[in-house]
Structure formats: C-alpha cells, structure tokens
Amino acid sequence: MPRALITGVTGQDGAYLARFLLDKGYQVHGMVRRSSTENFERIADVRDRIQLHQADLLDQLSLLRLLERSEPDELYNMAAQSFVPTSFDQPLLTGEFTALGVTRLLEAIRTVDPKIRFYQASSSEMFGSVREEPQNEQTPFWPRSPYGVAKVYGHWITVNYRESYGIFACSGILFNHESPWRGKEFVTRKISDAVARIHHGKQRKLQLGNLDAHRDWGFAGDFVRAMWQMLQHDHPDDYVVATGTKHSVREFADRAFARVGLDYREFVELDAALLRPADVHTLRGDASKARRELGWQPETSFEQLVDLMVDADLQRVAAEA
Numbered sequence: 001m002p003r004a005l006i007t008g009v010t011g012q013d014g015a016y017l018a019r020f021l022l023d024k025g026y027q028v029h030g031m032v033r034r035s036s037t038e039n040f041e042r043i044a045d046v047r048d049r050i051q052l053h054q055a056d057l058l059d060q061l062s063l064l065r066l067l068e069r070s071e072p073d074e075l076y077n078m079a080a081q082s083f084v085p086t087s088f089d090q091p092l093l094t095g096e097f098t099a100l101g102v103t104r105l106l107e108a109i110r111t112v113d114p115k116i117r118f119y120q121a122s123s124s125e126m127f128g129s130v131r132e133e134p135q136n137e138q139t140p141f142w143p144r145s146p147y148g149v150a151k152v153y154g155h156w157i158t159v160n161y162r163e164s165y166g167i168f169a170c171s172g173i174l175f176n177h178e179s180p181w182r183g184k185e186f187v188t189r190k191i192s193d194a195v196a197r198i199h200h201g202k203q204r205k206l207q208l209g210n211l212d213a214h215r216d217w218g219f220a221g222d223f224v225r226a227m228w229q230m231l232q233h234d235h236p237d238d239y240v241v242a243t244g245t246k247h248s249v250r251e252f253a254d255r256a257f258a259r260v261g262l263d264y265r266e267f268v269e270l271d272a273a274l275l276r277p278a279d280v281h282t283l284r285g286d287a288s289k290a291r292r293e294l295g296w297q298p299e300t301s302f303e304q305l306v307d308l309m310v311d312a313d314l315q316r317v318a319a320e321a
C-alpha cells in the first residue's frame with residue numbers, strides 16, 4: 001500500500017487530495033498544527049481513515065519526526081499562509097510559512113529519506129504583473145504581494161533541491177481553484193456564501209473590492225488529480241495547471257446572483273478597504289504541458305463551478321436555518 005503525507009490536510013486542497021488518494025488505495029497521513037479547537041470540518045467524514053500527526057512548518061524538529069513516523073513515499077506540501085491580503089499585514093510570518101517552510105520540508109526529506117517524492121504547491125500569483133498571456137512554465141515571474149514573493153522562493157528552492165540533490169521534487173504552478181470547501185474570505189466563496197444568505201434573508205448587501213480583476217478559475221477536485229499525476233511521472237518537473245479561460249470577479253458575481261434570480265448590481269457595494277496595495281489584475285494559464293505529458297485536463301467549466309458553489313451554499317444555509 002503506497003503511503004502519502006499531506007501537509008495542510010485541513011485546508012481546501014488537502015481535503016480533496018486526501019479523498020483522492022484514499023480512493024487510489026493510499027495509506028494517508030496528514031500533518032496538522034495544534035489549535036485550541038480542532039478545525040477538521042473538511043475531513044470529518046474521512047477522519048478515521050487518515051492518520052493525523054501534529055507538526056508545524058515553523059518547527060524543523062517536528063518535521064523530521066513527522067517523516068520518521070509516517071514514512072511516506074510521497075509528500076504533498078499544501079500548507080501555507082495562503083491568503084494574499086494577510087500577506088501584506090504579516091509579510092514576515094508569510095515568508096516563514098510559505099517560503100522557508102518549503103526548505104524545512106526539503107531538508108527533512110534529505111535527512112530522513114531522499115527517495116520521498118515531493119510536491120510543492122506553487123501558485124499563479126508568482127506571475128503577478130503578467131509578462132505575457134497566457135502564462136506557461138517559461139513565463140517570467142513578477143509577484144505582486146509578499147505571498148507571491150514567498151511562493152517564488154518556494155518554487156525555486158524546490159527546483160534547486162531537485163537539481164542539487166536529485167530529489168524527485170515537482171512544482172505545480174496552479175491557477176485559482178475553488179470549491180464549496182474554499183475559505184469564505186476568498187472572493188468566489190465570499191460571493192457564493194453571500195448569494196445564499198441574501199436568498200434566505202440573512203444578509204442584505206455584499207461588499208467587494210476590485211470587480212475587474214480576472215482569474216482563471218477551476219475546480220479544486222480537478223486540480224488535485226494533476227498533483228498526483230506529477231508524482232507518478234517518470235521524471236520530476238514543473239507544470240502549469242489551469243483551465244485556459246478567464247473571467248472577472250464581476251462575471252462571477254453576475255452568474256452567482258443570477259442562479260437565484262437576482263441582479264448582482266442591486267446587492268454588491270464597492271468597499272475601497274478591500275482593494276490591495278498592489279493587485280494581480282489578470283491571470284490565464286496555458287496547461288498544454290500538463291495535458292501533453294501527464295494527460296491532465298480540467299472537467300469542470302466556469303459555469304458549472306459557479307453553480308455548484310452557489311448550490312452547496314444554498315443547501316448549507318437552508319440546513320442551518
């Protein structure tokens with residue numbers, strides 16, 4: 001039975017990946033950090049099939065022990081401070097988690113078992129102020145936030161440990177991917193949650209920032225498959241994972257409100273406090289390398305994604321009521 005270790009197993013991607021690997025017959029281990037109350041909602045129904053271990057990206061010794069105890073064949077690094085606005089408020093902590101945390105894991109692999117295959121969750125935020133469209137593996141990086149800068153470090157240290165020490169280390173440059181398990185502070189889930197609450201009379205207005213930002217939004221369930229495919233390939237490499245289409249925040253809101261027969265313009269208010277010191281205005285990825293070499297392609301359209309997120313929040317809010 002192959003063994004996989006997932007850091008960030010309590011997050012959106014960790015939860016989808018854990019289910020995917022369980023279905024593939026893996027023994028799944030998850031790294032969780034200590035908190036005063038457990039936050040295992042996303043893995044509640046598979047909790048008894050995952051072996052959880054406490055460790056923290058900030059604590060090198062805890063990572064060494066984690067690898068010794070879990071003995072993984074594959075390590076998926078999903079853990080990070082992943083919210084861009086927080087990275088402007090906490091740039092040093094973001095660097096510790098999202099950048100240096102990657103080196104700590106790679107050092108643990110070197111020390112405990114250099115044969116462990118490593119996946120790093122890199123990000124389209126690295127393209128930032130984009131140099132070309134669509135963005136592929138050769139497009140230069142120009143990050144626009146401390147988060148983006150930290151991810152550039154994580155990306156290059158992964159490449160460096162592959163080249164320096166022969167570790168099977170892959171960097172997946174994933175464009176935005178969403179789901180009903182997306183954190184509610186990210187714009188898509190903020191919108192789908194608001195639509196459901198407004199529909200059920202629990203909220204009146206929705207404050208948003210930059211409505212004209214464009215993103216290449218895909219479904220998280222599709223994207224975790226690409227992570228696994230990278231680690232099954234015959235050689236380690238870096239891949240862009242994206243749908244190849246982009247839409248604005250405005251378009252997302254338009255479709256989400258229309259799902260319940262409402263016009264977003266009657267509910268959305270602009271809040272300047274939600275604008276970022278520097279934003280990424282547009283992203284659109286070219287995943288042809290992943291399609292060609294891994295056989296990966298997305299299965300969920302933008303329209304299906306919006307609908308499934310709104311429908312899930314409608315159900316949840318109705319159940320809460």
Ligand code: NAP
Pocket residue numbers: 007008009010011012013014031032033035039055056057058077078079080081082083097121122123124173174175176177178183
């Ligand atoms: P998420 O929902 O915010 O989950 C982040 C996970 O990291 C959580 O499980 C969190 O644990 C954990 N974590 C944070 N700091 C930690 C620390 N110091 N030690 C241990 N665990 C820590 O993020 P996601 O959307 O699933 O994304 C997964 C990864 O992909 C992240 O690295 C993100 O930056 C990257 N990424 C995401 C996207 C996207 O569109 N979703 C695109 C490109 C790249 P708690 O539950 O305890 O907070």
Ligand code: G4F
Pocket residue numbers: 082083084122123124125174175176177185186187188190207208209210211213214215249274275276279280281283
């Ligand atoms: O949903 P967002 O917060 O995601 P963002 O900044 O693109 O980052 C996400 O995707 C990255 C991949 O490119 C990941 F690496 C990262 O970890 C994270 O998962 O914001 C998307 C856009 C931005 O341009 C933002 O300015 O939506 C705009 N926006 C407009 N109003 C808003 C809001 N974003 C948020 N969070 N909240 C708003 O009210």
